[in-house]
Amino acid sequence: MEIYIKEGQIATKNLSPGLKVYGEELITENMVINDEEVEVEYRLWNPYRSKLAGALLNGMSKLNIKNDYKVLYLGASTGTTVSHISDIVYNGLIYAVEFSPVTMRKLTRLADNRPNIAPILSNANKPKNYLNLVEKVDFLYCDVAQPNQSELFMDNVNLFLKEEAKGLITIKARSIDVSKNPKKVFKEEEKKLVSEGFRILERIKLEPYEKDHLGLLVEKGLY
Numbered sequence: 181m182e183i184y185i186k187e188g189q190i191a192t193k194n195l196s197p198g199l200k201v202y203g204e205e206l207i208t209e210n211m212v213i214n215d216e217e218v219e220v221e222y223r224l225w226n227p228y229r230s231k232l233a234g235a236l237l238n239g240m241s242k243l244n245i246k247n248d249y250k251v252l253y254l255g256a257s258t259g260t261t262v263s264h265i266s267d268i269v270y271n272g273l274i275y276a277v278e279f280s281p282v283t284m285r286k287l288t289r290l291a292d293n294r295p296n297i298a299p300i301l302s303n304a305n306k307p308k309n310y311l312n313l314v315e316k317v318d319f320l321y322c323d324v325a326q327p328n329q330s331e332l333f334m335d336n337v338n339l340f341l342k343e344e345a346k347g348l349i350t351i352k353a354r355s356i357d358v359s360k361n362p363k364k365v366f367k368e369e370e371k372k373l374v375s376e377g378f379r380i381l382e383r384i385k386l387e388p389y390e391k392d393h394l395g396l397l398v399e400k401g402l403y
């Protein structure tokens with residue numbers, strides 16, 4: 181996976197040089213490629229704005245998003261995290277599902293400069309509505325912050341994720357039950373996934389970037 185982690189910071193190589201997406205810092209480095217010195221531009225990836233960046237900085241190591249991956253992203257919002265995955269899958273494609281029309285407008289503008297983003301205005305609770313738009317994917321990311329997020333994630337995995345490919349779900353304890361101890365909520369959500377045949381590959385707390393959030397990297401395979 182082409183990400184750059186150095187001294188507590190994470191960055192991706194900018195697919196649309198010169199353009200920022202959410203006010204992030206751009207940095208350039210001189211590199212020698214095929215005996216030629218070229219300038220390469222990176223975008224710093226803010227872990228306080230993106231749970232995926234937080235999970236990677238907190239040590240998630242079993243996720244390897246390759247440059248030609250097809251990705252299904254649920255809860256794309258305005259595209260902060262989508263944009264960094266777009267940098268990583270420069271030969272692939274992201275199906276970015278979002279159900280808010282207002283947010284979708286910004287996401288669509290982002291896709292104008294990034295041909296590997298396919299925005300889909302739809303409700304991730306009804307994946308059959310985009311069955312004819314989305315192919316089987318190599319990675320599924322779910323960040324919807326909804327009470328039924330595990331069920332929604334599993335429904336989408338069952339329809340769209342390739343066998344033995346990985347999915348990542350971010351669990352926001354307070355979206356599921358504000359009155360319960362977050363540890364208990366995480367255990368219950370994990371149990372739901374395991375009982376449906378998912379294997380938990382990594383569990384990563386997202387503090388200090390996000391309070392009471394857990395990232396679960398899972399695999400659904402033949403075992």
Ligand SMILES: C[S@@+](CC[C@H](N)C(=O)[O-])C[C@H]1O[C@@H](n2cnc3c(N)ncnc32)[C@H](O)[C@@H]1O
Pocket residue numbers: 229230231254255256257258259260261262277278279280283302303304305323324325326
């Ligand atoms: C926490 S925000 C996502 C932030 C985004 N993943 C990022 O890192 O840039 C959650 C998003 O999920 C969207 N959402 C919530 N429920 C949804 C559903 N059932 N279908 C599609 N989008 C949903 C919300 O509108 C919101 O934009």
